[in-house]
Amino acid sequence: MIPGFKRVIIGRPMKSNELGEEKLNKLKALAVLSSDALSSVAYGTEQILLVLVTMGAVALWYSLPISLAVLGLLTILILSYRQTIFAYPAGGGAYIVAKDNFGTSIGLVAGGSLLVDYILTVAVSTSAATDAITSAFPVLHDHRVLIALLMIVSVTVLNLRGITESATILMYPVYLFVAAIFLLIIGGGFQWIAGNVHAQTPVYGVAVPGITLFLLLRAFSSGCSALTGVEAVSNAIPNFRNPAPRNAALTLIMMGLILGVMFTGISLLAYAYGIAPNPKETVVSQIASAVFGRGVIYYFIQAVTALILFLAANTAFAAFPLLAFMLAKDRFMPNMFMVRGDRLGFSNGIIFLGVLSSVLVISFGGETENLIPLYALGVFIPFTLSQGGMMKRWVTNKPAGWLTPFILNTIGMLTTLTICLIFLITKFTHVWTIFIFLPIVIFIFRKINGHYKDLAEELRLDVTTEKPQPKGSVIVIPVAGISQVVKNTISYAQSLSDDIVAVYVAFSEEEKKKMGEKWEQWNPGVRLIILRSHYRSIIKPLFKFIDTVEWKKAETDHVTVMIPQFITKRWWHNLLHNQTSFFLRAYLFARQDVKIATVPYRLKK
Template identity: 80%
Template structure:
């Protein structure tokens, strides 16, 4: 408990929830860290595709980056409308469910949950790439570094959203400062003629370049747009007026993201940068601009930090989305429970565990995760835009044509990109066709269970009253001890119909037990059973079945199991846990009640 308080902090009272709201400054740090951090690898993903046909093709990164910037503008305008239409949050899940139906909502919700898990995995592995670019000797410890940072960010979020936001503000804004410092410094160096690279001329015809490759490069660059939807998912976390603050935060985030992304792309082209296996594009630009000095290591440090902390966007959005799915009975109820620090702790912990397992499975390879990561977010993008289109058509509010056209362009664009991803990167994203249907199947089975449970537990208070029955108490005993005496004493306070049952392995032990019981005479009848196969559970359960069959109509059958509690946890290892095994075995019996009666040892 002391360790928990040290790591997470003191419990917070329920009324303090009103104080756990974010200002625009803090919300930008918490909810945009994923989107802003993607500039560290967005341009690089474009170059990785283009360089496969030669360095001369790298000039295509400029028109592709401009196209990505145009898509970003469309998404910002579209999600700004979503914020005002659905101020309670939920993003694509709520929009799709409300307008297109529950199945589409589950596809959007399931995709986003998968995407958030991938966000944490990609962010931590990309942050590790930044560290190993500066310190190549650490390359072999990639998985350990990524897992360590996931643990840190999980604990940080368990402390509460406001506290995590206060801590995250500094690295996020330091990263923005570092990137603009890099862009300005690089531009100055380029204009001063200090960069002697010879980038391929714009318009150069490249043999082997195809529309397929261009589309593949464009879809790869769209990975820089992941995380844009997070603000619309987490509107309830904003200070009032929540929707206005969320909309402003979204626009500010879009402006900063667009400027940084296009700046990095221009520098990468101007410096003639080509991707390297052990050094990121940002590292190469920083090295060429400032040399390997203090400023370079500052840029690499904050880049690594923001990439790690980009996972915080998922930690802010995943628990809230899981809460909404759980409220609709598509996820377990545990995701609706707030923890000591008023956050949805179960969602935070589950996200940390699943992303850690993904890091281990992928061996920390960022590149192998990014395509799946991008598909997971562009499916909800598409469904969200389609849902908003239907909303405008059905409701037809004043001036609906313009927002309808914006959402239409957004839907067609994101749908096209989704199809491009599926076609050009099928070998990397085929798992989505297995994983997403499995998630939706689980959602539906959970929902069916909750509805069936509600139907079965529903009570007609006018006609259904408790039935009055007697009580038969069966006490399994292993000897005559203080533990048994304690249990019999408690049972006698509840019923006069008590049976003690002893299971022996030979005639001698049975006779000895009967004799000692008669001498003790506790006022309770003893039944002795012979076990030919040295099993206590089977003879006992057969006897309980007999009692149950004979008394089910007139009496409740209660199995009262004596057990002792040791003073120290390690002492449990010195004793057979027969009582626990017996409880586990009897737990599935429908008409039997089980009571565990503890006796606390003092030595």
Template identity: 70%
Template sequence: MVSRIKRLLIGRPMKSTEIEGEKLSKLKALAVLSSDALSSVAYGTEQILLVLMTAGFAALWYSIPISVAVLGLLLILILSYRQTIYAYPTGGGAYIVAKDNLGVSTGLLAGGSLLVDYILTVAVSSSAGTEAITSAFPSLHDHRVLIAVLMILFLTIMNLRGITETASVLALPVYLFVISIFVLIVSGIIKYATGGVHAEVHEMSSAVSNISLFLLLKAFSSGCSALTGVEAVSNAIPNFKKPAERNAAATLLMMGTILGVMFIGISLLAYWYGIAPNSHETVVSQIAETTFGRGAIYYFIQGVTALILFLAANTAYSAFPLLAFMLAKDKYMPNMFMVRGDRLGFSNGIIILGVLSALLVTVFHGNTENLIPLYAVGVFIPFTLSQLGMMVRWINQKPKGWLFRFMINTIGMLTTLSITLIFIFTKFSQVWMVFIFLPIVILMFFRINRHYCNIADQLRINIEQDKPVIKGSTIVVPVAGITRVVMHSLSYAKSLTDNVVAVYVGFDDESIERMEKKWEEWNPGVRLITLRSSYRSVIRPLMKFIETVEWKTSETDHITILIPQFITKHWWHYLLHNQTSILLRAFLITQKDVVIATVPYHLKR
């Protein structure tokens, strides 16, 4: 039953040789890896306006120069990450760049920040998508957490089906969103140019004399949330068709161009229309309503906006499992993240991402505004470390034309470092937990690595000197009575060795005497040892006996505890029986130099 449901949701298993068919073309990669960056158009401008409104309505004039500054930073990041793609064509982005050039600890800081950022990406995107839906249908506002969690569940299942199938599903809504935003921008510009819009903001002073630099920097850092997701292409180069690095670089350039045009267009329309942020309606929703009214076009734009915000989380579903794989390969995350699932994706990474992001949405009650500062800090730390790592690389290698590349990365590093510091100082009350959580994540990485190193040291052998030690075997069979299950187990034990001992634990003298008499009559050719339990426990006297046998024979014999167990026909039959065999295994597994084996006996009815 479970297998059928799994096949229905995920699809048929794929052969390992089909991995090349799972690679992405530029157009599909743009849909999968750029959905996060492109979707930030829906809330990037709004974050700027939210900060500026604290200084009054006239302060919204500053949204235009701030938006231009964000565009400048976008250009720097695109050029910088384009260089990273060609320098590190195997992918890994900031983690690999920082680890190779700045050291393991710095690399883990970048990798840990990105992992946290991808979890936040899913949480923010699903929350933002829910807000777009509730803007159009306010009656759903109280159900936003449930809607966001259902979105995450859908994305998780979709990604478990494989990256190619996911890309095919994503392509249509992503390109519909891009087209609809371009239609909105062009229509809005035409309406404004023909005098169809009158906004009070233009009748006010074009600047506010008493606005502080602190507030402007805070607004700028908030607008930079529109740049999250830019690094995803450099992380996921292995997912591209050959030549992977060239296709990745082209995809990055297309993404930057589309993002830049849409972001500045929405910012201009918001200013020209005199749009102010509203807790119950997004800026894009207000612009669309002013341009087209609440008709079919408005609801179409809201629909594709909600869809792209929801699907933006898919960028994280593509990048998180790949980054977790690279960390696991370096022994800083559990080995389970290196395992490919039935559909050739890193299924464990996909599932863990879905669970953690759903938990985050629930804890924050689907409030995007509370999540975005954490989200932005999580990505700007890797931005900075990646640029710094590339600077060190150019200085060390000095390839032809390295000075120009070095300057690009230097400008990128200084800019992203400034943004990170602005975020920290202007929104410390919202991002302080990063300084607690990230050290814990890095400590966890080192503890995992130490564990794997310790295991490797203990398991490593000297091929020339270490040889298997040939010893005898003593098998202890716990029995509860004389049954076919016991007979089956003793037959198997005697086929392995003649040193077989049956052990019976009784609670009173009468039961012990009765068992000894029956055993003597049966005479299976195996010695029976009876133990008395004063406290009605089977486990405790049996453990003491095994310890005695272990102490006496461990030098000469391997000790095996052979546990008989019957297997019922139906699962619910297990509830009708004592699970002594399960408890016995749980206790014995901690014993050194003791082998635990189970002999199953299948009941037919």
């Protein structure tokens, strides 16, 4: 039943040699890896206005120069990450760049920040998509957490079906969103130029009493949330078709151009139409309503905006498993993140991301505004480390023409570092948790790495000198009575060793006598030891027996506890039986001097 359900949801298993077919062309890669960055258009301008409106509507004109500054930073980041793609064609982004140039510790800071950021990406995207839905349908406002969780489950299942299939599905809503925003910009711009807009627009350049550099920097840092997801292309180069670096670089440039035009257009329209942030209606919704009214086009724009915000989480689902794979390959994350699933994707990373982002949405109650500052800081820490790592690479290697890219990376590093500091100073109450999350994540990385090092050292074998030493074997069979299950286990044990002893734990003298008589009558050719338990415990008497040496022929013998177990035909039948064999195995696993074997007997009815 479960395998059949899995096939319906996930699809048929794919052969390993089909991996080449799971690579992305530029058109599909733009949809998968740019959905996060492009979707930030839906809330980037709004985040700037939310800060500025605290000084009154007259201050909203500052959104234009701030948007221009964000556009300049976007240009720097696109050009910088284009260099990173060609310098590190194996992917990994900030983690690989920082580790290669600054060492493992700094690399883990970048990798940990990115992992936290990808979890936040899913939470922010689905929360923002919920906001778009509730803007159009306010009656759903109280169900935002449930809606966001349903979105996370949907995108998780979509990615478990494989990156190519998810990309094919994603192409349409992503390009529909781009078309919808361009339609909004063209329509709104035409009405503005034609003089059909009569909104009260704040006068550009007018002095605002009480405005401070601190507040402007805070608004700028909030607007930089529109740049989240820019690094995803450089992280996921292995997902591209060959030549992968060239295709990734072209995809990055296309993404930058589309994002820049859409973000600038929305900021201009917000100013032209005198839009102020509204807690129950997004800025994009207000612009669309002002331009087209609440008709078919308005609901089309809201629908594709909600869809792209929902699918923006897919960028994280494309990048998180790949980064987790690289960290696992370096022994900083569990080996399970290196395993490809039925559809050749890193399924464990996909499921892990879905679960953690769901927990985050529940914890924050689906409030996008509470998540965005932490989310943006998680992006700009890797941005800064990546730019700094590239600076060091240019200075160290000094290839031909290195000075220009070095200057570009220096400008990028100083800018992103400044934004990190602005976030820390202006929004400390929102981002302080990163000082808890990040050290914990890095501590976990170190503990995992330490375990793998200890394991490798302990399991290392010198194949030239160390050979297996032959030993005797003593098999102990705990029995609960005389049955087909016990017969099956004894038969198997007799094929392995001549030194076998069965052990029965009796709770009364009468039970002890009766079992002894029945065993003697059956006479299976195996000695039976009957232990008396005064406290109705099977485990303790058995352990005491194992600790004795009367039945050990030599200290060098292997001691194997062979546990008989019947396997029920239907899963619910297990609920009707004591799980003695399960608990027995659980206790015996703690013993270093005992080997454990389970001999199953499958019931037919």
